[in-house]
Amino acid sequence: MELTGWVKNYEWGKTGISSAVAQLAMANDPDFILNDNESYAEMWMGTHFCGVSIVKETGETLDRAIKLQLPYLFKVLSVKKALSIQVHPNKCEAERLHKERPTIYKDDNHKPEMCIALTPFLALVGFQPIDDIIDNIDEFQPLSKLIGKELVHQLHQKRDSECLKNCYEILMKSDETKIAACLKEIATNYKKELESNELLSVFTKINEDFPGDVGVLSLFFLNLVRMQPGQAIFLGANEIHAYLDGECVECMACSDNVIRAGLTPKYKDVEQLIASVIYDGKPARCKLFIPYRIDDFVQVFAPPVNDFAVMHVAIRHTVDKYKLEIKAYGSIMLTLTGVRIVKLNTKDGPKEITVSRGSIVYIPVEAAPEIEFLHGEDCGDDFSAYIATYNYFRLA
Numbered sequence: 001m002e003l004t005g006w007v008k009n010y011e012w013g014k015t016g017i018s019s020a021v022a023q024l025a026m027a028n029d030p031d032f033i034l035n036d037n038e039s040y041a042e043m044w045m046g047t048h049f050c051g052v053s054i055v056k057e058t059g060e061t062l063d064r065a066i067k068l069q070l071p072y073l074f075k076v077l078s079v080k081k082a083l084s085i086q087v088h089p090n091k092c093e094a095e096r097l098h099k100e101r102p103t104i105y106k107d108d109n110h111k112p113e114m115c116i117a118l119t120p121f122l123a124l125v126g127f128q129p130i131d132d133i134i135d136n137i138d139e140f141q142p143l144s145k146l147i148g149k150e151l152v153h154q155l156h157q158k159r160d161s162e163c164l165k166n167c168y169e170i171l172m173k174s175d176e177t178k179i180a181a182c183l184k185e186i187a188t189n190y191k192k193e194l195e196s197n198e199l200l201s202v203f204t205k206i207n208e209d210f211p212g213d214v215g216v217l218s219l220f221f222l223n224l225v226r227m228q229p230g231q232a233i234f235l236g237a238n239e240i241h242a243y244l245d246g247e248c249v250e251c252m253a254c255s256d257n258v259i260r261a262g263l264t265p266k267y268k269d270v271e272q273l274i275a276s277v278i279y280d281g282k283p284a285r286c287k288l289f290i291p292y293r294i295d296d297f298v299q300v301f302a303p304p305v306n307d308f309a310v311m312h313v314a315i316r317h318t319v320d321k322y323k324l325e326i327k328a329y330g331s332i333m334l335t336l337t338g339v340r341i342v343k344l345n346t347k348d349g350p351k352e353i354t355v356s357r358g359s360i361v362y363i364p365v366e367a368a369p370e371i372e373f374l375h376g377e378d379c380g381d382d383f384s385a386y387i388a389t390y391n392y393f394r395l396a
């Protein structure tokens with residue numbers, strides 16, 4: 001089944017044709033009307049009720065066509081302006097938050113997520129090692145002043161996650177005018193220090209995008225992770241993060257559950273974020289998620305949760321035929337580059353579909369144990385596609 005994804009026009013997305021989301025939506029659907037001034041932030045592929053995919057041939061929603069809810073949600077993100085600083089609750093907390101405050105927490109599911117960069121991608125992920133945070137607080141005196149002598153002293157003495165929590169909490173709950181003054185002082189008088197910490201451009205950008213927002217100060221607490229295309233991060237429950245810039249594919253448990261606390265005009269739940277976050281400082285290099293290779297053509301990103309895994313299929317133009325082994329779970333494949341004829345079994349018998357940039361194909365359970373990628377007449381380029389599926393690799 002060929003699908004059309006659901007495009008989300010959040011204001012942080014890249015605008016017009018510069019957005020990969022818009023490019024893919026146009027390639028997928030000739031009737032898609034591009035507006036140069038509109039932001040195209042996300043494309044959703046799956047059965048989530050906030051943006052269910054449509055079956056091209058029949059116009060039916062995917063969940064009705066396959067009569068089931070997929071455990072994962074697959075997306076493309078195109079980030080121009082930072083997304084909020086956030087965590088996703090674990091399953092248990094998600095159920096409680098949804099029960100207590102259903103209008104804010106609309107979903108009762110957890111939301112571990114995997115982000116795989118399509119372009120150079122910048123994100124804040126988890127706390128820095130405590131020694132590095134102390135160095136930052138010492139170096140940027142306005143920050144130290146805002147936290148207060150006593151807590152800074154305690155952090156120096158004990159260097160533990162409880163003191164870190166206290167410092168971060170006082171910061172996140174500080175008076176808005178004091179935060180704005182602190183940011184202004186750093187922006188004006190600490191250019192050299194920002195530069196030598198490789199923070200100047202990112203500080204300037206998010207301080208301009210979110211003037212006076214406490215989230216900007218998180219740069220001194222959280223790891224700045226710079227990913228190259230193909231590199232990934234995995235965000236488990238209560239790992240604090242914010243995507244800052246770039247384009248990626250993202251896969252997650254089927255949920256939209258977010259606790260936000262900065263860099264956002266949306267509802268902030270600082271109290272809940274402070275309570276939920278893991279205050280375990282680790283270096284940025286530990287935050288990259290390393291995939292493994294099945295063969296020359298396929299890499300697997302299999303996180304430590306059952307809800308989802310992502311395969312990256314990359315077939316060189318010189319290869320005529322490739323057989324990919326799959327298990328009997330419904331999967332979704334998004335093609336990014338190249339053209340291939342995909343041969344697969346469906347409940348109506350064998351089928352051949354030509355896929356190219358922007359094609360989204362639902363691979364049914366009947367397709368197992370393998371699908372074939374064939375080289376047609378016009379299939380000159382290297383082929384690249386991502387497949388989201390249930391994490392059966394974890395059970396293997």
Ligand SMILES: [Zn+2]
Nearest residue numbers: 086088113241
């Ligand atoms: Zn997130």
